Amino acid sequence: MAVAELCLFPLGTESPSVGKYLEPVIEVIRASGLKYRVCPMGTVVEGSVDEILGLVRACHEAILKAGARRVVISLRIDDRTDKPLTIEGKVRV
Amino acid sequence: MAVAELCLFPLGTESPSVGKYLEPVIEVIRASGLKYRVCPMGTVVEGSVDEILGLVRACHEAILKAGARRVVISLRIDDRTDKPLTIEGKVRV
Amino acid sequence: MAVAELCLFPLGTESPSVGKYLEPVIEVIRASGLKYRVCPMGTVVEGSVDEILGLVRACHEAILKAGARRVVISLRIDDRTDKPLTIEGKVRV
Amino acid sequence: MAVAELCLFPLGTESPSVGKYLEPVIEVIRASGLKYRVCPMGTVVEGSVDEILGLVRACHEAILKAGARRVVISLRIDDRTDKPLTIEGKVRV
Numbered sequence: 001m002a003v004a005e006l007c008l009f010p011l012g013t014e015s016p017s018v019g020k021y022l023e024p025v026i027e028v029i030r031a032s033g034l035k036y037r038v039c040p041m042g043t044v045v046e047g048s049v050d051e052i053l054g055l056v057r058a059c060h061e062a063i064l065k066a067g068a069r070r071v072v073i074s075l076r077i078d079d080r081t082d083k084p085l086t087i088e089g090k091v092r093v
Numbered sequence: 094m095a096v097a098e099l100c101l102f103p104l105g106t107e108s109p110s111v112g113k114y115l116e117p118v119i120e121v122i123r124a125s126g127l128k129y130r131v132c133p134m135g136t137v138v139e140g141s142v143d144e145i146l147g148l149v150r151a152c153h154e155a156i157l158k159a160g161a162r163r164v165v166i167s168l169r170i171d172d173r174t175d176k177p178l179t180i181e182g183k184v185r186v
Numbered sequence: 187m188a189v190a191e192l193c194l195f196p197l198g199t200e201s202p203s204v205g206k207y208l209e210p211v212i213e214v215i216r217a218s219g220l221k222y223r224v225c226p227m228g229t230v231v232e233g234s235v236d237e238i239l240g241l242v243r244a245c246h247e248a249i250l251k252a253g254a255r256r257v258v259i260s261l262r263i264d265d266r267t268d269k270p271l272t273i274e275g276k277v278r279v
Numbered sequence: 280m281a282v283a284e285l286c287l288f289p290l291g292t293e294s295p296s297v298g299k300y301l302e303p304v305i306e307v308i309r310a311s312g313l314k315y316r317v318c319p320m321g322t323v324v325e326g327s328v329d330e331i332l333g334l335v336r337a338c339h340e341a342i343l344k345a346g347a348r349r350v351v352i353s354l355r356i357d358d359r360t361d362k363p364l365t366i367e368g369k370v371r372v
Contacts (some may be wrong), residue, residue: 005134007169009288009351011266016173016291016349037130040183041098041169049246055240060265061236070266070295071287074169074353076100076134079246080109080197080256090133102195102258104359105202109256142339146332153328153358163202163359165195167260172339173349175288191320193355202359225318226369227284227355260355262286262320266295276319 002079003090004052007042009058010068024062029055037087042074046087049079095172096163097145100135101152117155122148128129130180133165138179144170189276193228194245196254210248215238215258216240223273227259232273235265281358282369283331286321287338289347303341308334316366321353325366328358 006029010021024041029036032055035046045052056075063071078085099122103114119136122129128139138145149168156164158163171178192215196207212229215222218241221232231238242261249257266272285308289300301326305322308315311334314325324331342350357364 003133006133009290011288011297012292012295014291014293016175018290037133038184039134039169040096040130040137040180041132041135043248049243053243057235057239060263061095064267070264071270071312072351073261073263073265075259075261077246077259077261078134078168078256079259081250082109082255087133091131102197104195104197104204105200106198107200108196111197142336146336150328150332153356156358162361163357165258165330166354166356166358168352168354168356170352170354171349172352174343175348191318199347202361223319225320226282226316226366227318227357228324230319245353262353264320268295268305273319274280 001046001084001086002049002052002077003044003046003085003087004075004077005042005044006056007074008063009068009072010063018072021063021066021068024066025059028058028062035087049077052077094139094177094179095142095145095170096137096139096178096180097168097170098135098137099149100167101156102165103156104163104165114156114159114161117159118152121151122156128180137180142170145170187232187270187272188238188263189230189232189271189273190261190263191228191230192242192245193260194249195258196249197256207249207252207254210252211245214244214248217262222271230273232234235263280325280363280365281328281331281356282323282325282364282366283354283356284321284323285335285338286353287342288351289342290349290351299348300342300345303345304338307337307341314366328356331356353369
């Protein structure tokens with residue numbers, strides 16, 4: 001299992017408050033069945049690298065469907081082969 | 094107040110487990126007096142941009158002092174002028 | 187077309203010089219047929235979001251095959267629907 | 280010397296084209312005297328960690344002065360103590 005953080009920033013939205021573009025994204029993450037945690041600077045998910053990349057694809061579709069004309073997607077994946085990574089384990093440093 | 098996420102990755106350590114390099118960094122963040130939250134993919138802090146950049150400087154020193162020969166520091170700051178940002182507020186999307 | 191920047195950091199490599207883990211990754215990017223540019227802090231590629239995510243998957247496999255026991259993958263995608271993005275266009279701000 | 284990549288994304292602009300907010304930022308980087316390279320996904324600079332953090336502070340001020348009401352600043356620093364890092368050296372992997 002890998003752990004990843006995903007953030008999406010819609011650009012050109014008229015208002016600096018972008019929650020209405022992000023709510024459908026959180027809904028897609030929730031519906032994915034992957035373990036996740038909403039953090040202040042992004043949403044953290046736990047899964048295989050394939051599952052995480054599939055989720056990024058779905059979140060990209062969701063934010064465009066929500067009306068974003070431009071989006072910056074930031075993803076950071078942490079994966080290791082010597083022992084499993086988990087959301088809980090990583091908070092313990 | 095801005096909110097920022099800070100992550101440090103020491104490279105060239107013998108083990109893929111890098112906690113011993115990160116513990117002094119967390120200690121520096123704790124001692125800074127800034128509001129913070131340890132998240133799975135980084136530590137989130139709340140403060141002015143100046144306070145945040147000062148903290149990055151101190152964390153950089155701490156990880157080198159802990160023995161890291163190379164470090165990648167990733168920082169993302171979210172700042173807005175129309176209303177205050179807080180760690181708690183940002184979790185509510 | 188979207189434009190994305192991809193960086194991979196192998197952790198726990200004994201030496202702070204990680205070029206031998208990154209050469210196979212650059213080779214995978216070259217072989218993908220996508221337009222790309224090697225930049226100082228990562229490799230920039232141009233393609234659809236699907237093509238970019240497929241490439242991330244292949245780069246992840248390549249760095250593990252090269253012997254990395256842990257890897258941090260950082261990806262930032264910029265996509266817009268109102269006009270095409272290109273590597274050349276983005277350098278002109 | 281460290282090498283860093285800096286990107287600023289203004290949020291809540293009326294148009295998805297944000298060049299007019301970024302031009303003053305590039306001007307601040309140019310005026311800093313640091314070695315830099317404009318790349319497709321951000322601007323890469325070479326300097327000490329202190330110089331880089333001072334530049335981030337100046338870029339933050341410049342984008343607010345250009346009218347941005349909200350800004351996401353993404354910074355990644357690569358620093359090593361065993362040998363100097365340079366923009367040119369890092370392109371050679």
